[in-house]
Amino acid sequence: MDSNHCAATMIEKDVVVIGAGISGLVTAKCLKDDGFDVVMLERSGDIGGLWTYREDDYGVMKFTHINVSKYNYAFSDFPFPDDVPDFPHNKDMCKYIHDYAEHFKLSKLVQYHFMVTSIEQIGEKWRVTGKQSKPGSQGEGQEVTYVSQFVAISTGHHAKPTWPKIKGQESFPGRWYF
Template identity: 40%
Template sequence: MSEKVIYKECCVIGCGISGIAVARWLKKYNFDFVVLEKSEDIAGLWRYKENDYGVMSFTHINVSKYNYSFSDYQFPKESVEFMHHSHIYEYAKSYMKMHNLYDYTKFNHQVILLEELNKSDVLYSENLKFQNMDNYERLWKLTVKVENREIVYISPYVAVATGHHFAPKHVKFPGQETFTGEIIHSVKYKNAKFNKMAGKKVLLVGIGNSSVDIADNLVTQGECTSVTISSKSGSWVFPNYINGYTTDLYPSRFMLSLPWQY
């Protein structure tokens, strides 16, 4: 094999919030691990990038700080309960520093291929670092792009922490090809001014968190001629606070008892 090969007990793909949490506990239990992050910095979606995939300029967390924090590193009592994305980013950076996780993180390392190795593979030789295969069910090969070259990591454990919002879902509608207006995915929306929404009629398809956030921004700052949300089903919309407490502090069993549609 011509590529440079590096052996690790565990490889973590992605250094967003989930990847950081995984890395912290791998370090605590003395794993030999590495975090592979394709960009130049941490925090994934929570790092605002004006011309790239990530949060909107006005995004705040939609759960309170009590339910969106690392178990061993709570937010300060004086901090607001629904924080701006910039505070989440700084919080993640301070957590990385507290546990020295930067020492285990490789930036601009993009995993382009993850594949299981067969026992007949040439890598299963007497010189392989993981010689006692009885301790592991399998080995994984990660091909990683670093600038204009590729390196290979071999590991018995891989934690995929790329996030479920990693790949935007684009929907095709009948007649879309003849529509003369502009169609964008919510990941491309930063704010009404940046996206030049003034004077436009806007239809938001779906009633998820991003849709409601964008609608609020368009109505309050967009100077649009109209803003409409289209949803194929009903939705339960709760305020951030009920009786002075953040809504997500109430037992979740009540929320789960509500019908999904009405």
């Protein structure tokens, strides 16, 4: 089976990265640089996470500027252009993130409009299942499963979490970290 064929119901990858915001992009870039076969699963139609303005979804407001210097917020291997202000507007941030993804050829690793519905460990591997969620698309509602050695959850702390059901969680007295 061709591991890159989108119509397949089961696709094998070394690593599945969930989320294509800043954390997901950096994670995928480092893994790709180390020779891993990576896919990023992104629920929206664009990369950039909260830095991509969306009228009716989480993320930045139209007037948001970053509150730290671009020199402190830049990717270590991809500096901001000199003509970008020291405290960039969200449009500058979004362009910078897109330029980073383009420069390191990360966009081709992203499956857009993909809603992850479950993550299960099966022996030594992980099974990540989800659905194509772009309304009106040819594959809308199609369930796809990725099988991988590793999963990196890079959804950020602004996304609404979905807590997994774990046997015995009701009686666990400690604190949870997900």
